[in-house]
Amino acid sequence: MHDTLSAPGAATITKGDLPVLCLGERDVARLLDPTSLLDGLAEGFRRLASGDVQSPERVGVTLPNAGFSLSMPAWAPGWPIAVKVVNVFEGNLARGLPNHLALIALFDPETGTPLCIMDGTHITGMRTAASAVLSVRELARPDARVVTLIGAGVQGREHLRLLPLVRDFAEIRIASLHFADAQLLAESHSGARAVEDVEAAIRSSDVVCLATHAYAPVIDAGWIRPGTHVSSVGYAPPSGELPPDLLKRGRLFVETADAFNAPPVGCGELAGIDPATATALGEVLLGHKPGRITQGDITIYKAMGIAMEDLVAARIVYDGARTGQAGTTLLL
Template sequence: MTNTSSTKLDKAAFEIRKGGLPVRTLSESDVERCLPLPRLLDALEEGFEALERGEVQAPPRPEIVIPGRGFSLAMPAWQPGSKIAVKVVNVFDGNLRAGWPSHLSLITLYEADTGVACCVMDGTYITAVRTAASAALSVRMLARPDARVATVIGAGVQAREHLRLLPLVRQFDHINVCSLHDDEARRLAASHPLARAPGDARAAVAESDVVCLATHSAEPVIDPDWLRPGTHVSSVGYHPPAGELPVRLPREHRLFVETLDALLPPPVGCAELSTIDRARATTLGAVALGKAPGRCNDEDITVYKAMGIAMEDLVAANLALRCAVEQGVGDFMRW
């Protein structure tokens, strides 16, 4: 066999073993401590710009389906200047009955120059907060500057994170929380000074400048006729073969997405968008870079549909690791 390497190694490949390498580990509480929300919003906007410039590698996510139980998605991504990120997220709705989150996730980061693992962190919190943060970023980019009333439809994890993030992007007078489960809406609203639980979703939507759909519903949770002109609508729910977003909204109004892959069928894309012409959609990155207009006037109804993409996990996990190193947070394991 001809040796094509120009550098003579001190040891042959068969003589080299990995040995025990230190890998930082970050728990759910560590990650939450090391992920400042204002910095996350800015980092996500920069990530959407990098995505639009073609700097992010993020192949379509493969899916494993466990019949009657749930599904598992693998989501790798990388861009120059960052660690390689690989997230595995498992969605098992039955977990709630056992007192566990329905979405469980783990993220591993690798050095881009060697492929050596450098961090294993909880991805459950990241999955929740980066999803809500992308919706909040759409509000920052597309809602009217004078938006003062928001409504969150849903009272789960995403609704909780929306309540934390929405006040960072607009000065809301109040935020309505509406749910099929009124008691949960009231308990969630009681946790935030701006929130209230009016009980009447139609009336709440009708008074709102921003409407955020954050459910796991298999069917639309609002009627498009409830919306007033100038409203911005975001939707983060995922429940193929249908979903929470009325298909009329993206068909009749201006549609914004993370990537145009959102218009593909699930599991890569979104069920509510899979029959819509890709030419109707605009990416957040194109808006951020000034390549495409965002809101054009105060009467526009703008619609943002999120799928949750690996770039968001890449950005959030790299930010969490940088902050953890700065603060000396986390433990170490031998790999």
């Protein structure tokens, strides 16, 4: 316990200028290694399920006719404190800006002093996809060879980057509301191709990844064949991209039980679903609960994005920056 009686009075102490590392988008993109992120998230989910991570519900403010801003703190012993602020403004695309903009701050867990400020936009995109791809690694059949990716935006791009790291897919199919977008994304990977017949693609897929900003289901539950793994990262309440009927046919996996809360904390597609019917991914990774039980299981992973994922990604970036002397030091 600290000896507060011998410490100087608070009125006699001033903060002064503190050195804080500043990392821009280029630094973050260079330092966030995809394989390290997947393995780091697996560790994060295990620690979360063990009760070793504080990752409370996100809180936010809504700006009428503009967007919303969410605050997401997280901490685990041995790691820095992380706080992300993410702003979602749909009108930004018309302005030539991403519709998701984020900033992450890291703090010393012993003193609370600021350590680092970094771009969180790249991290948000990549860690969201990585969570879903981690579910593919853990829940898809080992012999899964064909994946269909629905969505050709930021999440489509990040899924395409990460999916080959967890399975040797013979074919990656990409579908989008605008076929030209799917074609453009497919050109960036030799094993990918754009498809127009979404139903046919889904019916013959082993893995289906939903990565859209759709306000209504983008597939029919009846298209999913037995043995398929389905992941979904889209967030567009009140309905969203995942067909609710599919939940009746498969086994549901989530990040945490917070997924069943009302938006913006939880997922609109899970409204009315009993949380007891779902399994936390961390429980599977710990071996406490089963993942895929049979070859014929339909496994469904619905992600909302939690602060633990930002903490894991930001820690990888920060550790890399200190080793490689990246970024700029500011005095705050």
